[in-house]
Amino acid sequence: MENTFAVEIEGLTKSFKDFKALDTIDLNIKHGEKVVICGPSGSGKSTLIRCINGLEDFDEGKISISGNTQNPKKESYVSDFHIGMVFQQFNLFPHLSVIENLKLGPMKSLGLSEKDAETRARGLLERVKIPEQALKKPNQLSGGQQQRVAIARALCMEPKLMLFDEPTSALDPEMISEVLEVIVDLAREGMTMVVVTHEMGFAKKVADRIIFMDGGSIVEQNSPGMFFKNPQTARCKKFLNQILHH
Amino acid sequence: MFRILILFLIFFTLSSCSSPEGTWGWYVIDPSTKAGWTNIKFLVGGFYSTILLSIIAAFLSIFIGLVVALPAMSDNKLLQLFNRVYVEFIRSIPLLPMLFWVFYGLPVILKSMGINANIDAFWGAIITLAISDSAFTAEIYRAGIQSISKGQTEAAKTIGLNYYQTMRYVIMPQALRRILPPLANQFIYIVKMSAFASVIGMQELTRRANEIVVTEYRPLEIYTLLIFEYLILVLLISFGVRYLEKKLGSNESANS
Ligand SMILES: Nc1ncnc2c1ncn2[C@@H]1O[C@H](COP(=O)(O)OP(=O)(O)O)[C@@H](O)[C@H]1O
Ligand SMILES: [Mg+2]
Numbered sequence: 001m002e003n004t005f006a007v008e009i010e011g012l013t014k015s016f017k018d019f020k021a022l023d024t025i026d027l028n029i030k031h032g033e034k035v036v037i038c039g040p041s042g043s044g045k046s047t048l049i050r051c052i053n054g055l056e057d058f059d060e061g062k063i064s065i066s067g068n069t070q071n072p073k074k075e076s077y078v079s080d081f082h083i084g085m086v087f088q089q090f091n092l093f094p095h096l097s098v099i100e101n102l103k104l105g106p107m108k109s110l111g112l113s114e115k116d117a118e119t120r121a122r123g124l125l126e127r128v129k130i131p132e133q134a135l136k137k138p139n140q141l142s143g144g145q146q147q148r149v150a151i152a153r154a155l156c157m158e159p160k161l162m163l164f165d166e167p168t169s170a171l172d173p174e175m176i177s178e179v180l181e182v183i184v185d186l187a188r189e190g191m192t193m194v195v196v197t198h199e200m201g202f203a204k205k206v207a208d209r210i211i212f213m214d215g216g217s218i219v220e221q222n223s224p225g226m227f228f229k230n231p232q233t234a235r236c237k238k239f240l241n242q243i244l245h246h
Numbered sequence: 247m248f249r250i251l252i253l254f255l256i257f258f259t260l261s262s263c264s265s266p267e268g269t270w271g272w273y274v275i276d277p278s279t280k281a282g283w284t285n286i287k288f289l290v291g292g293f294y295s296t297i298l299l300s301i302i303a304a305f306l307s308i309f310i311g312l313v314v315a316l317p318a319m320s321d322n323k324l325l326q327l328f329n330r331v332y333v334e335f336i337r338s339i340p341l342l343p344m345l346f347w348v349f350y351g352l353p354v355i356l357k358s359m360g361i362n363a364n365i366d367a368f369w370g371a372i373i374t375l376a377i378s379d380s381a382f383t384a385e386i387y388r389a390g391i392q393s394i395s396k397g398q399t400e401a402a403k404t405i406g407l408n409y410y411q412t413m414r415y416v417i418m419p420q421a422l423r424r425i426l427p428p429l430a431n432q433f434i435y436i437v438k439m440s441a442f443a444s445v446i447g448m449q450e451l452t453r454r455a456n457e458i459v460v461t462e463y464r465p466l467e468i469y470t471l472l473i474f475e476y477l478i479l480v481l482l483i484s485f486g487v488r489y490l491e492k493k494l495g496s497n498e499s500a501n502s
Binding site: 053054055064082083084085087090091092093094095104105108109151153154156157 | 313390395397398400401402404405407408411415419420476
């Protein structure tokens with residue numbers, strides 16, 4: 001029994017001490033939908049996607065992943081629905097080779113045999129276009145290559161939903177496109193994804209919907225065409241001006 | 247090795263100061279006489295107990311330290327409290343009182359619980375050393391594990407690893423590089439503190455030295471030898487630690 005929504009968020013509220021990082025967020029994401037989230041630094045974008053995959057607990061509200069509800073203040077793992085996550089800082093395991101980084105999850109968490117994990121990992125390295133780097137350590141790779149390994153590592157778990165938290169913000173400009181290409185390919189294959197990014201060219205290309213956050217709330221959301229042509233709020237206009245003309 | 251040679255040189259220079267009526271009387275441990283040789287054999291025989299005692303205590307301490315350190319990293323306030331109380335409490339007890347408590351006091355408690363355990367000097371010393379040292383090894387683990395960035399734990403979570411798997415495959419292999427050298431250093435502390443086992447009758451290096459001093463009345467020579475016995479042990483460990491540091495240091499990897 002397939003749910004219509006991959007993610008259903010209702011009244012999600014989260015505070016760090018006295019500071020409200022998320023304020024009653026409502027958000028539904030359809031299966032196969034690609035959502036881009038943007039907004040000024042500190043607006044709660046990371047906190048929102050970290051709540052979705054359970055890295056952060058929350059105070060109030062409800063999050064359902066494919067119909068499985070997560071409750072506030074609980075170790076919120078949904079084991080039958082793996083959510084892939086790509087971090088701004090890659091967070092590769094520095095003591096393991098690239099291929100070992102990829103194999104770890106499938107072997108230890110999914111219980112795949114070494115051979116099956118190897119096959120799967122090799123296939124994904126092909127897909128992110130760095131099969132020749134399999135035996136290197138992460139710190140021997142460029143930033144762009146490291147981030148592609150991180151994407152492959154997440155895909156190794158065969159997730160149905162992928163979360164990206166500013167995947168290109170830590171990269172040198174010349175490496176941004178190689179990482180975005182991989183994400184675009186993934187989008188074309190129909191992956192449901194939530195991408196926090198300020199790469200507006202990318203957003204125009206892949207997003208079904210763009211969400212603008214500020215001060216812990218969703219201020220505005222629209223299709224890419226409408227979002228850029230006709231921003232509704234002053235805050236959003238100001239933000240777009242800043243990032244499009246800098 | 248060069249440094250050991252120099253130390254021996256000093257040792258034998260000192261020994262040449264001896265004169266029949268002077269302060270030094272090396273005859274007590276002169277290997278060319280039968281009595282001297284017997285004394286040496288008896289004194290050096292203490293190495294066995296000192297080393298065995300230290301190694302077992304060190305292994306126990308390494309294990310207990312980990313068990314005490316892990317709760318410090320949990321989100322559970324009660325577990326964190328357990329870690330703090332253990333470390334602060336154990337760290338504050340001087341070794342000698344703890345040794346007396348374990349050797350003379352613990353059997354009384356065990357007896358009242360219906361366990362008729364006789365704690366001999368060997369195990370009394372091991373328990374004391376291990377527990378006393380574990381407060382320090384726990385802190386070493388904590389520092390090492392906390393030096394690994396939070397992003398590593400989070401990345402491990404997102405690929406579905408549970409707590410044990412995260413520790414075993416992600417955190418510990420990285421933390422070990424920082425933990426091993428200070429842990430090995432801590433072994434030196436155990437070796438030196440094992441001398442206290444002499445007061446409850448454990449026949450290790452110090453106890454044997456004391457026994458010969460009582461019969462021979464040559465404290466200067468015998469305690470000098472005793473100091474060199476410990477020096478040799480500690481220098482050997484130091485070399486081991488150096489070697490370990492070099493080996494681990496060469497495997498330098500950035501922590502993203
Ligand atoms: N662990 C934390 N402890 C305290 N405050 C936090 C923590 N994580 C985030 N915050 C605060 O919450 C707000 C939202 O953070 P974040 O979601 O990271 O914003 P964004 O990703 O949009 O830049 C920021 O003001 C930040 O300082
Ligand atoms: Mg962020």
